[in-house]
Amino acid sequence: MIKGVFFDIDDTLYNSTVLARMARRNSVQAMIDAGLPIRDEEKVYRALLRVIRRLGPNHSRHYDELLKDLGVPWSPKIVAAGVVAYEHTKAGYLKPFPGVVPTLLELRKDYRLGVISNGLAIKQWEKLIWMGIHHLFDLVATSEELGSEKPGEEIFRYAVRRLGLKPAECVMVGDRLDTDILGARRCGMRTILVRRGKGPKAREADATVGAVTEVPRVLKRFSRG
Amino acid sequence: MIKGVFFDIDDTLYNSTVLARMARRNSVQAMIDAGLPIRDEEKVYRALLRVIRRLGPNHSRHYDELLKDLGVPWSPKIVAAGVVAYEHTKAGYLKPFPGVVPTLLELRKDYRLGVISNGLAIKQWEKLIWMGIHHLFDLVATSEELGSEKPGEEIFRYAVRRLGLKPAECVMVGDRLDTDILGARRCGMRTILVRRGKGPKAREADATVGAVTEVPRVLKRFSRG
Numbered sequence: 001m002i003k004g005v006f007f008d009i010d011d012t013l014y015n016s017t018v019l020a021r022m023a024r025r026n027s028v029q030a031m032i033d034a035g036l037p038i039r040d041e042e043k044v045y046r047a048l049l050r051v052i053r054r055l056g057p058n059h060s061r062h063y064d065e066l067l068k069d070l071g072v073p074w075s076p077k078i079v080a081a082g083v084v085a086y087e088h089t090k091a092g093y094l095k096p097f098p099g100v101v102p103t104l105l106e107l108r109k110d111y112r113l114g115v116i117s118n119g120l121a122i123k124q125w126e127k128l129i130w131m132g133i134h135h136l137f138d139l140v141a142t143s144e145e146l147g148s149e150k151p152g153e154e155i156f157r158y159a160v161r162r163l164g165l166k167p168a169e170c171v172m173v174g175d176r177l178d179t180d181i182l183g184a185r186r187c188g189m190r191t192i193l194v195r196r197g198k199g200p201k202a203r204e205a206d207a208t209v210g211a212v213t214e215v216p217r218v219l220k221r222f223s224r225g
Numbered sequence: 226m227i228k229g230v231f232f233d234i235d236d237t238l239y240n241s242t243v244l245a246r247m248a249r250r251n252s253v254q255a256m257i258d259a260g261l262p263i264r265d266e267e268k269v270y271r272a273l274l275r276v277i278r279r280l281g282p283n284h285s286r287h288y289d290e291l292l293k294d295l296g297v298p299w300s301p302k303i304v305a306a307g308v309v310a311y312e313h314t315k316a317g318y319l320k321p322f323p324g325v326v327p328t329l330l331e332l333r334k335d336y337r338l339g340v341i342s343n344g345l346a347i348k349q350w351e352k353l354i355w356m357g358i359h360h361l362f363d364l365v366a367t368s369e370e371l372g373s374e375k376p377g378e379e380i381f382r383y384a385v386r387r388l389g390l391k392p393a394e395c396v397m398v399g400d401r402l403d404t405d406i407l408g409a410r411r412c413g414m415r416t417i418l419v420r421r422g423k424g425p426k427a428r429e430a431d432a433t434v435g436a437v438t439e440v441p442r443v444l445k446r447f448s449r450g
Contacts, residue, residue: 079350080347081354140302
């Protein structure tokens with residue numbers, strides 16, 4: 001009997017990949033518009049990706065570092081142009097995938113809902129709040145607060161326990177095999193892989209869907225099976 | 226002969242007072258909505274103002290500090306709710322005062338334009354870029370970059386010199402007597418006080434206006450006088 005459903009955030013509830021790509025593209029264009037002396041957009045974009053890879057996605061000074069890497073003197077105008085373009089893009093793209101909100105509302109009638117997310121607690125909460133879906137979850141567990149991240153079992157066990165459930169009564173929904181699916185599976189939860197694009201079904205997941213909107217149907221199947 | 230016109234940013238080009246008030250009010254409401262156990266909005270708002278006074282307006286952790294002051298355990302949900310409410314309010318209120326953009330476009334035909342602003346360089350640039358007016362100025366001087374702030378003469382002299390002008394050829398437009406007007410006056414510039422509300426005219430300024438839209442008319446008078 002399934003009683004709890006947990007979701008990953010990035011690329012499960014909203015299109016994190018497209019947001020990041022568009023925001024970075026737009027910030028590069030804005031920096032060039034603000035006077036960046038290197039006007040080859042591809043070159044600057046690739047340099048920005050290298051900075052993000054080196055410093056991690058949550059570092060606060062990607063654009064300052066980018067100027068250093070490009071050998072360009074520090075300019076508050078250029079850095080600010082990148083920041084503002086990122087924020088404006090976020091405002092346009094940080095939206096739940098189509099159908100996510102009605103699906104969560106439907107699921108709330110029959111299941112307790114939670115989030116299990118790797119990342120900085122405030123950043124991950126900001127995404128839920130920005131999308132206006134923070135009240136839909138009974139629990140949000142972030143790796144920063146737990147000091148333990150997916151695919152480690154601890155964060156899954158913590159989330160399940162906090163809802164007063166057992167792993168076998170819970171389902172994890174996420175887009176990543178290596179973190180969401182394998183971690184939840186090891187801890188005894190059922191798993192639904194949200195697959196983007198054309199990849200093959202994953203044998204490791206109990207079910208594979210194309211979008212969160214298909215989750216209620218799969219849960220009914222789990223309950224019958 | 227007036228050749229250069231310099232502007233303050235906050236409360237001169239946009240309504241910084243209303244933005245700050247609305248953003249803080251909205252962030253308090255959002256934190257209460259997100260579960261802040263103290264539900265007296267006035268009490269929380271006053272506590273927030275005390276935090277901002279203590280840490281300064283540019284500190285990055287006002288809401289964390291607010292929870293401490295209120296004796297509430299740290300909560301990423303509550304902090305993130307405050308941050309997101311602030312950002313959403315900014316998106317609605319960070320707009321030039323009515324008529325500012327056409328006025329700047331008109332002035333650009335006859336004068337060189339600049340900004341002289343106390344504050345963090347990136348923060349002040351972000352405001353100009355967010356409002357889409359950053360290309361309208363020939364120079365932006367911030368106190369952080371200069372290591373010298375209004376009303377000290379150095380930042381005014383620097384800005385004037387950078388445009389290749391003399392102080393007597395320049396006008397400073399700002400809302401604050403103590404910084405914008407007195408500093409510019411000491412350095413030999415003419416001054417226009419932008420007065421909000423009902424206060425008396427200031428004898429210390431060469432002219433007092435109710436909005437930036439009146440500046441072109443005053444400049445014509447200066448040229449005749």
